[in-house]
Amino acid sequence: MIQVANLVKRFGDTTVLDGIDLAIDQGEIIVVIGPSGTGKSTLLRCLNFLERPDAGQLTIGDLDVDVTRASRADILAARRRTAFVFQNYALFANKTALENIAEGLIVVNRWPQAKAHARAREILSRIGLADKADAYPASLSGGQQQRVGIGRAMAAQAEVILFDEPTSSLDPEWVEEVLALMKQLAAERQTMLVVTHEMGFARDVADRVVFMEGGRIVEQGPPSQLFNAPRDPRTRDFLRKVLAAQPAISPS
């Protein structure tokens, strides 16, 4: 169970997150959509303390902190409870696929190397890359790199995996394999908070879709409701634009 209350983030004079309230149940799959520059990435980054929020209360599992008072230990605790999948994969270039996945287990969870590598091998076969264990990121395709990125997040056994536009940097040919892996995780009821422009994924996989604009949550609901009967004019306006670009999934 994750709860965000009145989360605020400013960069200088601009308020990028303007009091976000969001509760995520265990096993829930939430997709966040919204125009560019609306604060979607910033929201995810604040949950992981890659950005330091200016106000708000954050509850992740047994951790409950006022973000303005978060100590180093609180920040590490929040990071252990959230895993991040980056748009540009951000794999460790000096580590093989196996080592990328095992790294956190060894360094952060202090597992012995053998145990961590055994777990990493399990994950590699779940993400369909068992044969790439010893490959470095530079020799993997974009799709394979992002699957390793997801594998690294899976290894952390976090309360929630945060995906920031996981398919946006991919060549079109690799998008499907990454979405397929995310669907597989969703089917296993891995709690996920996904920022994406893939409306088909949102429609098929999300339990709830959150529409953000201007640093606020404008509207949220199950995909059937949000896509078919959006209440707020801003949501309607946004959906009209993106669905025009992705006609395959326009409302029937």
Add this chain to the structure above:
Amino acid sequence: MSVLDFDYMVGLVPILLRYLPLTLAMAAAGMALALVLACGLAVIRVLGIPGLNGVTLLFISFFRGTPLLVQLFLFYYGLPQVLAFLTQINGITATIMGLTLHFAAYMAESIRAAIVGVDRSQTEAALSIGMTNGQLMRRIVLPQATRVAVPTLMNYFIDMIKATSLAFTLGVTELMGATQKEAAGSFLYFEAFITVAVFYWVIVELLAWCQRRLETRLNEAYRR
């Protein structure tokens, strides 16, 4: 005496070889110490630690902005006058100290550039899984920065080997000091100095060869 005295030059080789270890030892010690110091300075610069950052900039500016020879004289002749416990500083120690500080100032900037060059998103990825800054540096950033910095650092090592010849001005009998003595005895200055020049040249070429091989290997790294 218009023709080179080859027999003299050949005879000089075994004599000079006896002083080669000291030259190499001073360079090796200077390099090892300079590397440690330079890494520290580079990390201070990268993290921008308040206070220390300013001191580091001043240090780098001074040791890059003044001649190595001046620095060596400062340590050898000057320091004992102001620091009572250094009533006498040995020429070898002063040389290693000078080489360390002088080259650390240059190397710190190369190492800093290599660290900053490591893709920032990897830093975020490491932090996002709960690594501390220290773990991030040791396991992700420094190994990658090293590969970038090594060729440049090898150049500094080559420079440092040549710079050890300044130790003779502090009365150290290393390669250059020994040659100077031999030449003063025989008056065959050209033969003596061309011989020692070839000594340095061969050492440097050997190292440059190692450097090229290393670079090829480093370029292949992380690509399997």
